Each structure stands twice: as C-alpha cells, then as structure tokens.
Amino acid sequence: MKEGRLLIISLLFMLLLNIPILTIANRPERLLGIPVLYLYVFCVWASMIGGIGWLIHRTRNSDDSTASDD
Template sequence: MSPQEQAEQRRGQRLLFVTLLFGVLLNFPLLAVFNHNGRVGGIPVLYLYVLLTWLALVLLTTRLVQKSS
C-alpha cells in the first residue's frame, strides 16, 4: 500500500470517528442534560450547545479535509 493510500485510509478513519463522536454528542442523553430553562447571554442553553457542537463539527471536518489535500 502506497503512502498516499495509507494517508487516505487514515483520513477516512478520522472522519468516521468525527461522525460517530458528533452522533453521540447530538444524541438524546446529552441533549437532555442541556434541556433546561437556563440562558447564556439570552440564548437558551440547549440552542447554544447544539450551535457550538455543530460549529465544532464543521471546523473539525474542514480541518481534516484540508489538511490531507
């Protein structure tokens, strides 16, 4: 297996890990932890958690894809 093929395989494994990680982070048990009446800067905690988790997913995925190109 060539070094480029190995790098592609590692990238695929990392992207799969990111997918599974964020699948867990955006699943019911953790969402229930943040589902209360609290607010941060006027934004409900649950909305802020989902937004920041989504932003982290986008940034991490972008970094993984651009790093290997």
C-alpha cells in the same frame, strides 16, 4: 486514513447530538440571552464543521506535498 478519522469524528458528533447528552443541556436557563440547548447544539454543529474542514484541509495539504515530490 482520512476516511477512518472522518468516521470517528462523525460518530463522536452523533454521540454528542444524541438524546441522553441533549437532555443534560436542556435547561430553562439562558446564557447571553440564548437558551442553553440552542447554544449547545449550535456549538457542537459549528465545531463539527470546523473539525471536518480542518481534517480535510490538513490531509489535502499533506497529499499535495507528497504528490509534488514524485
């Protein structure tokens, strides 16, 4: 089950970092002094790490609780 969810998260973030979506964020404007494209890529990257970490942590805790019941 964990592998399927990791695959879905990976495909989602691969889609978010693909050229058609990146061109939407590729603007000459700046937000807080940072180019929008850089901010978009950083936010997607940080949320990918957070999402994968949360998923692994959540499944590890559920695995530990079922293993201690034996």
